[in-house]
Amino acid sequence: MNTTSTHFVPPRRFEVYEPLNQIGMWEESFKNNGGMYTPGSIIIPTNEKPDSLSEDTSHGTEGTPHKFDQEASTSRHPDKIQRRLAQNREAARKSRLRKKAYVQQLETSRLKLIHLEQELDHARQQGFYVGNGVDSNALGFSDNMSSGIVAFEMEYGHWVEEQNRQISELRTVLHGQVSDIELRSLVENAMKHYFQLFRMKSAAAKIDVFYVMSGMWKTSAERFFLWIGGFRPSELLKVLLPHFDPLTDQQLLDICNLKQSCQQAEDALSQGMEKLQHTLAESVAAGKLGEGSYIPQMTCAMERLEALVSFVNQADHLRHETLQQMHRILTTRQAARGLLALGEYFQRLRALSSSWAARQREPT
Amino acid sequence: MDKVVRMSSDKGVVIFSKSSCCLSYAVQVLFQDLGVHPTVHEIDKDPECREIEKALMRLGCSTPVPAIFVGGKLIGSTNEVMSLHLSGSLVPLVKPFQANLC
Numbered sequence: 001m002n003t004t005s006t007h008f009v010p011p012r013r014f015e016v017y018e019p020l021n022q023i024g025m026w027e028e029s030f031k032n033n034g035g036m037y038t039p040g041s042i043i044i045p046t047n048e049k050p051d052s053l054s055e056d057t058s059h060g061t062e063g064t065p066h067k068f069d070q071e072a073s074t075s076r077h078p079d080k081i082q083r084r085l086a087q088n089r090e091a092a093r094k095s096r097l098r099k100k101a102y103v104q105q106l107e108t109s110r111l112k113l114i115h116l117e118q119e120l121d122h123a124r125q126q127g128f129y130v131g132n133g134v135d136s137n138a139l140g141f142s143d144n145m146s147s148g149i150v151a152f153e154m155e156y157g158h159w160v161e162e163q164n165r166q167i168s169e170l171r172t173v174l175h176g177q178v179s180d181i182e183l184r185s186l187v188e189n190a191m192k193h194y195f196q197l198f199r200m201k202s203a204a205a206k207i208d209v210f211y212v213m214s215g216m217w218k219t220s221a222e223r224f225f226l227w228i229g230g231f232r233p234s235e236l237l238k239v240l241l242p243h244f245d246p247l248t249d250q251q252l253l254d255i256c257n258l259k260q261s262c263q264q265a266e267d268a269l270s271q272g273m274e275k276l277q278h279t280l281a282e283s284v285a286a287g288k289l290g291e292g293s294y295i296p297q298m299t300c301a302m303e304r305l306e307a308l309v310s311f312v313n314q315a316d317h318l319r320h321e322t323l324q325q326m327h328r329i330l331t332t333r334q335a336a337r338g339l340l341a342l343g344e345y346f347q348r349l350r351a352l353s354s355s356w357a358a359r360q361r362e363p364t
Numbered sequence: 365m366d367k368v369v370r371m372s373s374d375k376g377v378v379i380f381s382k383s384s385c386c387l388s389y390a391v392q393v394l395f396q397d398l399g400v401h402p403t404v405h406e407i408d409k410d411p412e413c414r415e416i417e418k419a420l421m422r423l424g425c426s427t428p429v430p431a432i433f434v435g436g437k438l439i440g441s442t443n444e445v446m447s448l449h450l451s452g453s454l455v456p457l458v459k460p461f462q463a464n465l466c
Contacts, residue, residue: 254452257452258450258452261449261450261452261454262450264394264397264398264449265394265446265449265450267393267394267397268390268391268393268394268397269390271389271390271393272386272387272389272390272393273386273390275386275389275390276386279384279386304384307385307386307387310387310442311386311387314387314390314442314443314446317442317443317446317447318446318450321446321447321450321451322450324450325450325451328451
């Protein structure tokens, strides 16, 4: 609601005109355009800018505070009036042109958006998950099982945001003076944050294990290093080791043992995966290829695929335990440094993916 | 149940598995890496497969296979074995059963 105060309220886009002339000008423009003109803003014949309009009408119809000024302007400067009128008309014309260009742009964008939606729909039907920043809910998604995955991707987006926030906080805090108690709670939160991701992945794996296995929610550089739906724990230990210095002899021994155990566990799971691939291929290729009917093979293969979920869970369990053991071996401060290094390592991989994608798009 | 007890009290590492179970295979590989030759019972080849499964579940296994026993004592499934190994506790546990290296 617009207050009809006695003091002068300038319109939002007021820049060019002096206050006294502005008031006079308003009065003239009401005579010319029927009270619809606000200096400096776009003329809109509909009621799209209610604030400006009611501002004007209140000044126009009530007008009482300005009557005195109106009389003063009109009698004293007839030329100025004419010039102002001409300027107003010009400004109005320009506004109309601007508006036309803007509406044109909107129409083009709208058509583009419809086209993109159609492409996305088509891609989804083909079985591709379109994610990583696309707001799927706004565009609508097909009602096969993808809704759980779409939810996962949105949750993951939030997870990364929180991750980045935690990394910044660790970085700031480690550069200054921080108590061990405060650091401990930051470390605990960071650990819990990773564990939360493993839980999310476990739920997603039940919905679509292939999606999780292929790391579809990750950026391309991260996927390059993928091992059973995530990072390889032993590799990670290698990357982080230099950041723990100084280490006691006992710590060094413990970490080396951890690295070796990790490696052995990874090898065991990798070999299990190979066997799974082998048996799956056997199931799919069983019987005579070429007859055109293969329902029993599909049934058998589906049973084999169930095992994939347990492998994904085991791999995440390994990651979970590796983080847990590192936490046990290291001091709070070392753990904080390690988590900061880990976080930034993934940030760098994500940045690499963006840089690489940008490079590909540049014309040669 | 008796059968399970009998089968699991074999000296050393005993793994209850199924021929199709690739996770059990992974566990076998791990023990072999540690220099242990586990005894593997593929229960799907046993006529009393159902009963064995039930017995294993009753003993506390969340999934019947793989179920790992060391020195007659139930360790658990893949999760437990992996946790033990990463904490460094698995090797001392199986040390008495490691194959003698020439």
